[in-house]
Amino acid sequence: MSAEQELTGRLALVTGAGRGIGEAVVHALAGRGARVLATDLDAEGVTALEKTYEGRVTARTLDVTDPAAVEELVEEAERTLGPLDIAVNVAGVLRVSPVADLSDEEWAATFAVNTHGVFHVSRSVSRRMAERGSGSIVTVASNAAGIPRTGMAAYAASKAAAVMFTRCLGLEVAPRGVRCNTVSPGSTLTDMQRGMWTAGDEEAAARRVVEGDPSTYRTGIPLGRIADPSDIADAVAFLVSDRARHITMHDLYVDGGATLRA
Incomplete structure (x- = not known):
């Protein structure tokens, strides 16, 4: 099967899809034949994607920090679009600050999106995937999760939590045929x-x-x-494909060697 067809017949949910890496992930999955439910807190970007891939991309607004909204959207998607085969957690925020100057609000807001959002989406979709005996979840994390960064304590800690959560989830659902992996970018344009x-x-x-x-x-x-966002998106597309059918609980660094894999 050609690369343009390898995800044909599959339905993917992508968060943070309105721009950057999330937008590139939508292009990568739709370009390989998948139907994509593209979600973002800001409707503008995902609406443009829906127009670009008419009939293949469905745009919805979503606040991943709201567990009820996540559950409602996933339930609606499965009822109206079909069973979700793929979920990609891309939604993320960055607050740059030395720890001494970091406010409680900045810390909480970072974890609300980068960690809690991953939990809300992954919990909802993995329940359904496990019942069906198949599925793939990918969380886009960061190489900052694996190496200390000055001024990025909240971001790095939230991404490290998301990586370990995804690995633990992967261990729990592996016997039900569901794979869970992370992609950890470095500096990306x-x-x-x-x-x-x-x-x-x-x-x-x-x-x-x-x-x-x-x-x-x-x-x-x-x-x-x-890195270009497409570099990260191509790694995601590989991990959700059958070419990665025996890969789970893996953290794939896509950082040009920046962390020296410390």
Whole structure:
């Protein structure tokens, strides 16, 4: 089967699909033949995807921090679109701050999306997948989950929690034929990445990321480039495909070697 057809007949739920990595995941899955329920807190991006892939992408607004809203959307999707075969947790937020200056509200808001949101979506879809005896869940985490980052304690901790949650879920549902994996990107050219750069020359900012910053204990990127969202999306598409049918509880780093896999 060609790559353009390998997900034909499957229905995927993608959160945080309105832009960045989530948008790229929708393109990757729909481009391989899947039908996609594209969700985001902001309707604009997912509505544009629905128009691009008329008949193949369905757009819905979703607040992943609201467990009732998640359950309602999943129930509606299974009733009107069909059984979910794939779920990809991409929705995420970043609050950059030294711990001493980090507010309770920033900490809670980070975990509400990056960790609780993953729990809400994964719990809802995995129940149904396990009953049917098949399915694949992928959580997009971060290489920050595996290596300390200055100014990113809340983000790194929330992503580390999401990684371990996904692995534990994978262990529980493996006997029922459901696979759960994580993809951990490094620096990727998204609005979130640009938001960490000071205004000015984007090319110079990107070069500093590639070269590293000893003052903040960051290595550079050995492959010499910042990831494109499609690099992450292709890894997700592989993990949800039958080519990865014997892979579960795996954390796939897609960071150009930036963490030296520490």
